[in-house]
Amino acid sequence: MVEVTVTPRSSLSDRGVQVGVRGLSPSQLVTLRSWLRDERGECFQARAFFRATPKGDLDLGVTPALGGSYCGVCPMGLFWFLQPLKPFRRLLRRNVAGGPFLVHLEVFEGLLMAPEPREPPLASCQAERWYLGPGVTRVPVREGRVRGSLFLPPGPGPFPGVIDLFGGAGGLIEFRAGLLASRGFAVLALAFFAFEDLPPALTTLHMEYFEEAAELLLHHPKVRGPGLGVLGVSKGAEVALAMATFLPQVVATVWINGTAFLHGNPLVYRDLFIPPIPYFPERVLFTDLGAIDNSAVFGDPRDPKYGPSAIPVERIRGKVLFVVGEADRSLNSKLFAQLAMARMSPENCHLLSYPGAGHLIEPPGSPLCSISSIRGTPRPILWGGEAQAHAKAQEHSWQEIIRFLGSHLGGTKATPKL
Known part of the structure; x- marks a missing residue:
């Protein structure tokens, strides 16, 4: 049989x-x-x-x-x-x-x-x-302006806190937060546009919103301070790098295939204004499958006229882990990581760069998505990546991300039971 x-x-x-x-x-x-x-x-x-x-x-x-x-x-x-x-x-x-x-x-x-x-x-x-281990709880967050979901491991805690951010599709995506909580972190999956009463489109990055989210997380009785971590991909990585720059609460940052400059949207924080590098949609290319190749839409940040749009990462005092897919077809993420690291203290940053990996580097249970439709685009978006190389990059980077966050946030008490 x-x-x-x-x-x-x-x-x-x-x-x-x-x-x-x-x-x-x-x-x-x-x-x-x-x-x-x-x-x-x-x-x-x-x-x-x-x-x-x-x-x-x-x-x-x-x-x-x-x-x-x-x-x-x-x-x-x-x-x-x-x-x-x-x-x-x-x-x-x-x-x-x-x-x-x-x-x-x-x-x-x-x-x-x-x-x-x-x-x-x-x-x-x-x-x-x-996507949730036994005993992990999910609590909707609707406090002040902050919108998202808080995932807490079982037990009394306190647990190291992490804010989890996704990118240009907006909304609230929770699967990575659930897996991190299953590994012993208290994780706030944070929406910042196109969700409930938040703005339907991203026009300006208001850092006070992210500051409010950081304070909300740190004041939770099951969250261990004084610092927290931030994990972001794509536009979320841009936000995460800005949070590491301006918010002293952020001591460990994971940046996945993002930028080191403001693109498309200005940043406002108190009396600070950082202008964006404009998008160049006329440079978009259509692939043979009818998808949009956005790799040329981003202006070259090395052009001196874009200097004022740089996130001032030299101010970062915490640690930053840069995760790059070298086959990213959404943007030149390796260049952005290198430009950021060149302005940072070497002891504060580390680069993981994966040949053959595409834009959407996720936990290893997620198969490669090289092209997909997202909210707000007339055609599917090309993300890039080669299946086998991308899978290996996800497996390795996920373990490194967990190790990095645990190391710089004081370790975790929980181990997954599934």
């Missing part, structure tokens, strides 16, 4: 699992397929072709895939290389408190080439991939 197994069956989405098959014929050629449906009903799937051992089994930790969504030995290949059946969809858990993603694993005789199988599988099983 053929059996496919995943161990552990239930796990946090950023953790690895073991996939195996037994009961096959010696050297039998089979297809392993994984698939799930997100909250909107969109289907994502991956598949790989294998030849069973002489004993009639497979262990994806040692058995190489012959082809399909990937080649070679990759224990997490059926999770890392999930792709949408419909183009330009992004696999994103929106309701992290609503349960896990259910990943179906199936084994089929021979080579399954069709998008959907016509015959039943030889065997199947189901894996639960969670």
